Amino acid sequence: MPEKTIPILPCRTLQPVLDFYTALGFEVTYQQRSPNPYAVVERGGIELQFFAMKQYEPAVSISTCYVLTDDVDGLYQAFRAGLKETYGRIPTRGLPRVGPLKDMTYGVRQFLVTDPGGNCVRVGQRTGGERHHGPAPQETFARALHFASLLADSKGDPAGAAKVVDRALALTDETPTRVQLLQLLVLRADAAARLGDEEAAVTGLARAAALHLTAAERDQGRDALTRLADLRGSLRP
Known part of the structure; x- marks a missing residue:
């Protein structure tokens, strides 16, 4: 099989993170409670893995990963719909939250999702050949x-x-x-x-x-x- 990179992201406790990704349309395909809490969520070609550590502080997390897609608008609308159904609103601040969808100067159209563990998942679609910042x-x-x-x-x-x-x-x-x-x-x-x-x-x-x-x-x-x-x-x- 071709090589595949899978991010393994930290959190304090698994369940709030799994509930959040379930709201986004992911499926929990594996969960281990002992000896170390660990879980896997999947949605289409996206796979994210998580491990829990009690001393972890989500508010100061710098964990991140990037998801490339050919339908960023579709994912954005699907994520927003799932969050609104689950939370009754689109969370835009604190944890968890979803950011705005924007065209960036480095050739991608993207949005950021930050989960309850403080992990920032950037979701983007390439819109041009350049992969660096153009002139301001x-x-x-x-x-x-x-x-x-x-x-x-x-x-x-x-x-x-x-x-x-x-x-x-x-x-x-x-x-x-x-x-x-x-x-x-x-x-x-x-x-x-x-x-x-x-x-x-x-x-x-x-x-x-x-x-x-x-x-x-x-x-x-x-x-x-x-x-x-x-x-x-x-x-x-």
């Missing part, structure tokens, strides 16, 4: 979105992302397009929610939802609109 956009607001997205998603620095967006929104001599404004407001609200500032998150989402967009603009900003809906659902009492 020169236009002011495209550049702000570029760097804020990298900080929020790739680096896990929502505070840094918030600062970039705030600087862009404070400009008085330039104006973003309506789609750019939508994307900036949603990204800023996302960062605020992750930082625990619900008031700022709710305010930003209300501003974004109040934008009057044409059908073409809604299509161009569909990823941000999807994230807007998920954030509003997760912040609802």
Whole structure:
């Protein structure tokens, strides 16, 4: 058989992790309780293995892996549907959580899923031949979105992302397009929610939802609109 790489990821206890992946449509194909807790989940061609250790701290985990797919939009919608059915909402902050679907500058369209064990599973589809970062956009607001997205998603620095967006929104001599404004407001609200500032998150989402967009603009900003809906659902009492 051809070679296959299988990530083995840590967690504190297995059951919350297995329940989470079951919600995403995975099947638990193996589980061992002793002498060492261990389990395997599978969904199509994706296989993830987990081991439990009591001294593990999910909140500071840096464990990650990458899943390549030829249907990232389909997986994103399936994962969101499963999470909403299980949790009654799309979890967007804390553990577990699912991030926004975005086109990245290094030739992939991707989203991040972080499980209850703190493991970040990046799911992406290649959209171009380049596998390294292209040059940053020169236009002011495209550049702000570029760097804020990298900080929020790739680096896990929502505070840094918030600062970039705030600087862009404070400009008085330039104006973003309506789609750019939508994307900036949603990204800023996302960062605020992750930082625990619900008031700022709710305010930003209300501003974004109040934008009057044409059908073409809604299509161009569909990823941000999807994230807007998920954030509003997760912040609802």
